[in-house]
Amino acid sequence: MTDKVSEADRASLQAELEHLRQEHRDLDVAIEALLHLGAADQLQIQRLKKRKLILRDRLFFIEDQLTPDIIA
Template identity: 80%
Template sequence: MADKLSGEERALLEAELEHLRQEHRDLDTAIEALLHLGVIDQLQVQRLKKRKLLLKDRLSFIEDQLTPDIIA
């Protein structure tokens, strides 16, 4: 798939990838902050963790799109 991407498509995917990575890091920070506050909102933490997992899945999908297929 990666060899079929135009330069513009590759650039868009790389930009989205960087945006998602930043959002993933921000969620890590938010979860840590909630856990260190002492007053833990379990529902909020669960929502953030679920969002983080969705981001990870999307990150993996985009990385697969950008990585050329290698036949072993």
């Protein structure tokens, strides 16, 4: 990203990042709980795992936006 992120944008991205990290952790717990039950709905587990992957991609994107470009 060539433009610097403004302080307001940085704060907004940080807040979104924390929210997404919490949701990602919550999905971990939900998936583990469903797997522990044994008779879990495989389709539901797959949906949760897919949502978790989408969150991970968004997390990486936001982290990249917050990391300053270093020119070597």
